[in-house]
Amino acid sequence: MEESLIPPDQEPVEICLLAGKIMLQSGAETYRVEDTMTRLATSLGLPGSQSYVTPTGIVFQSGEMQWAKLIRIVERTTDLEKVAAVNNISRQLGNGTLSPEAAYQQLVRIDTSRHAYPLPLQIVAAAIASGCFTFMFGGVGKDLLPGILCGGLGFAAFLWLHRLVRVKFFAEFTASLMIGIVAYLLVQIHLGTALDKIIIGSVMPLVPGLLITNAVRDLMAGHLVSGLSRGAEAFLTAFAIGAGIAVVFTVL
Structure with missing residues (x-):
């Protein structure tokens, strides 16, 4: 030893x-x-x-x-x-x-030690989850494949940009922007029907669920500084995701 x-x-x-x-x-x-x-x-x-x-x-x-x-x-x-x-x-x-x-x-x-799951497996899991979220939010069977493609591409772009730029919010904004563009193109070529359902399902792997949960639990435990800082980080993450999608709906 x-x-x-x-x-x-x-x-x-x-x-x-x-x-x-x-x-x-x-x-x-x-x-x-x-x-x-x-x-x-x-x-x-x-x-x-x-x-x-x-x-x-x-x-x-x-x-x-x-x-x-x-x-x-x-x-x-x-x-x-x-x-x-x-x-x-x-x-x-x-x-x-x-x-x-x-x-x-x-x-x-x-x-x-490294993460328990390799990056390709994380991307596949995010893609499958995006397809399931798309269907759960009211999408039809035809929207399942676009949801899987957009979710996988968006999460892969987020991981790659985050390692390249080291600015999390820029990576989230760019990934959501890519999701919106790809979803719009897939609907235009009739591979999907509900653009909003595909986008909502595809951005779910980027949503800061753990940050929001930890912020609320820290606030309930009396850790006001940590709770507010985590809440601010979650808000900025949600803002970056929403801004990327808003740009797509504004321009296209």
Whole structure:
């Protein structure tokens, strides 16, 4: 087993910060991150620890130290498998079946691991979901294939642009613009009938459902800063999607 490269007196703090970082980057709610860090600190012998979590950073201070440590969160995504893995490590540390050294090494492996599902599978899943949403929102059988094509192309464009430009809102705007144009062309060549149903179904994989849910749950838990910031991010995402579709209806 590899030895930890951090000093023994700082290892509990590093474990708590790394666990919080993984959870926050993977889409966990703010109050869940703080609760997990508090439980980890208690299990590691750091009673009275304090943590302050926002969507862009984590501040943690153990009860025995006069200084606090900060970690910035630059990139956020959705990977609930990592959240579940960190929670499992927290439970194992709590019941004494896992040592701090092994816990830190497992957290490092979780942090450096890639997404559970490859990008082609994500695109296929988004395409199938778009077709199902198109049918669920009132589209006929003829609209199923256009919904699948538009949803798959739009989600693939979003992933590609987000990796290229690193500006999420621009990627969402461009992806929704592409969805609107492709849906319009497919209806014009009579491969689809209900343009509105195809567009609504195709943009569903881009809708910030997790952001909205986390914003509401953070507000209900009393985390006003995190709740409002997540809500603002969800609003801007919805605005980008709506603006892209609005441009299509305005120009075409």
